[in-house]
Amino acid sequence: MIAFDAHPGGYKHWKLSFDGPVATLSMDVDENAGLQPDYKLKLNSYDLGVDIELADAIQRIRFEHPEVHTVVITSMKERIFCAGANIMMLRGASHGSKVNFCKFTNETRMAIEDASAQSQIKFLAAVNGTCAGGGYELALACDEIILVDDGNSSVALPEAPLLGVLPGTGGLTRVVDKRHVRRDRADFFSTLVEGIKGKRAVEWGLVDRIYPTSQFREAVRARAAELATASDRPAAGPGVTLNPLNPTVTDSAITYSAVSLTLNRPKRTADLTVHAPAGPQPTSVDAILGAGDQFWPLRAFRELDNALLRLRTNEPEIGTVVIRTEGDLNTVLAVDQTLLDLRSHWLVREILLLMKRTLKRLDLTSRTFFALIEEGSAFGGSLFELALAADRSYMLHDDAEENVVALSEMNFGPLPMSNGLTRLETRFLARPDAVRDLRAQKHPLNAGEAEAAGLVTFAPDEIDWEDEVRMAVEARAAFSPDAMTGLEANLRFAGPETMETKIFGRLTAWQNWIFQRPNAVGAKGALQAYGQQGRPEFDWKRT
């Protein structure tokens, strides 16, 4: 079971150091500390455990170190920056593990780009040695790449020619869509095992600058300092410490302070419940700083994020998740308002961005989500995004008409999906005016109103409720899990595509396809043959 928790004091693979506005995140993978004992993480190659630490470090820099404006990512190994995902790990992993591993590493790279675009933390890849595959993909996620010009160090995406798979962490997309490398050059580069170094790497746009070994360290230092000057992050802390979540974990449940996940393994379903905050909530920056990581939105969304990650990785057979909320709707709306009022403060901004990333994690989780909106629920504002993110929502049309949902300004901008639209905009592609009308109306909506407004899928009455919901969940859980994954991946992201949706849609889907092909994973496929005697044997048919 993987818990997705990490703490700098316990990092096995990274060193995190601070020098004023510049943090340095140095990769120094312990080859004997892989998540599984059957591979060694040589040459700064990585597995999921290495990436969990990286994700943790970036999250901590955001929250615990507001004084950090630039992050330098580099290596402590001689002549090696990073060799990418560990091949022996990939060879031994199940299909699902490979896919989930790539998804998480992709989300981590996206979190880097989100920090750059939204938090004004700039990332500088200081590539001080060979940089291949996932190593180069990590560099591509940074704002700038400086490569040492030592006659040897290159950047490379050797996956296709060497292993018969794709660079699975956004490399192909970022080369052409972020760095705008010409597509014919990208084609040549991506079939070149040895990669490209020196001046050609700059000319082709694969890196930004090269420096000889003697000047490299100083050039990185100077550029990092320069990048740090443009940030609006504070010059000094204090930050907010992210303490361990410490959920109570049993065989069939994970219980946090504001989130609980209960598994029903025989039915292959889970119940995911988010509890609204109770009692008075902080309404000033000082009070929020005082509450720290116990401030409800920070706490609840960290917990939700962790629950989703555990579900994905540890519970592959749970195909359908029923989402509920509980508690006081009005308190949720009040917290939303506080966050929006104070959003210019760095900490509040970070909390909003964490909420956004967590909801994206839900969008990208390949499980069916059905939201159940019952009496006593708290589907308001930011929590209503859970219902909008779900594949369907069922709202009890109670006789008393006391079951309500409510919108807040949180539904109209701060929490966009990967496609760049809000969930309401995506939902109402046919009727942009409906989004405008919903924004104008300020009172909660009962089930009849919510259904008429298009905010929920179905609103069964008290007589039908139980049967209709039960049958919907049972029917869903009986469908082919693969068909549901494909269906949801296509229906959830209507509207425009972005680099992010391209990576999670087109690139990932092709990689998943290749990850099943005998030419990659068969007994004589390239991934199996790598490093062995003899060459892979291919079925030459093009598909």
Next chain:
Amino acid sequence: MIAFDAHPGGYKHWKLSFDGPVATLSMDVDENAGLQPDYKLKLNSYDLGVDIELADAIQRIRFEHPEVHTVVITSMKERIFCAGANIMMLRGASHGSKVNFCKFTNETRMAIEDASAQSQIKFLAAVNGTCAGGGYELALACDEIILVDDGNSSVALPEAPLLGVLPGTGGLTRVVDKRHVRRDRADFFSTLVEGIKGKRAVEWGLVDRIYPTSQFREAVRARAAELATASDRPAAGPGVTLNPLNPTVTDSAITYSAVSLTLNRPKRTADLTVHAPAGPQPTSVDAILGAGDQFWPLRAFRELDNALLRLRTNEPEIGTVVIRTEGDLNTVLAVDQTLLDLRSHWLVREILLLMKRTLKRLDLTSRTFFALIEEGSAFGGSLFELALAADRSYMLHDDAEENVVALSEMNFGPLPMSNGLTRLETRFLARPDAVRDLRAQKHPLNAGEAEAAGLVTFAPDEIDWEDEVRMAVEARAAFSPDAMTGLEANLRFAGPETMETKIFGRLTAWQNWIFQRPNAVGAKGALQAYGQQGRPEFDWKRT
């Protein structure tokens, strides 16, 4: 071997009739006339052969019947519009065949939408019976859908719940992205075997109108006539007859009048050569009408299109295609200019659109294309698009500097890719100014100039040429075919995404993934289990 030729006189599955500005294309599939003998095409279900006739009919309406402004697509079977792709055919088909089948049917649906958007031929689906899966996807490709309200006829996408696969011909994408059906309703609809009929189908946006049986025929007639009034197509012909291409086919070559494809099976490569026109070419509408289907661009691109389709379907092991051109560059440029000068004429417009669709077919062909630009080549304007569509281009830097390429206005708009950009815009995402500069300069470029301008990938000199090109082709042909397919699918479509790229990228890649999964195609998978005793057995792990 499938020849991809068809003629209305020989149609087995469609009836094409004309009534002034309205053509009616009636599906009447001969269940005993499938391409393979091991399935029967019951209930207007289809295989590739049915779709080849459909594609042919649409092409002929464009060229042979300029007086047609609306096409009604309907069925001649009782109570059945179309049951979609034949399941027994899918069950028996190899993975590659399934993928290629879906690609072609997708291109045919795109050709319908292209005819609507660009040729002002509107399409009306007159759904006069049950309409499921690919049947509904065909309707979705039309501008409008009228459904008979007979208490029985529904539209449905039952693939996921029934067969464990996706609707593979754009259905999911078009439901949310074209018809803007709300994503939660789309989710419900796409898991409903029996589909949706009557008023709910209209309310949800799945169809545009319903009529009771007694009014259906007249309503279709009236709406078709109404749609026809807005077209700028001529009120009367004559059109241009599309005669059979009749290439000379041997075991290792297909030779047309302006195109030749030579196969080198041991090396898994092919040489594809396009010959420029020779001698004086028509320069007026009358002369073009007189030349008919022998006018070079119409002839050459029809031949190229046919060569690509045969290559895809009949030669799966040919992984790398070397593209050459031969002849007089200036004649190509002169023909380009004629087409552009006369493009407001319906026939010239159709020729330009055919060129565009053929080049898109090349973009979407999962084979590596390397363009070789040697002395005596004719890579100018529209033919230079072949070099831009290729994954790489090699241009001989001859000592005499006589080897040249040239651009025309054809490279700056009329031949966009699926992503909506020209190939030059896609190539120079980093430098839009480069596209502007190239447009301003009017003389041919020798190899040094073309390389400096970024128009070709490499420009080896006479000493290096032979070895460099040979080694590049040999190296490419040795890589995993699957990795190359994934690589090219990701690198070729930089920049924005459109509904079209979504269908060919995201949706297709997921469908290809599912088409390999044991849950669909395994001995106990849903596709195998359909119609048999017992239910499918799934591996319940979500991926």
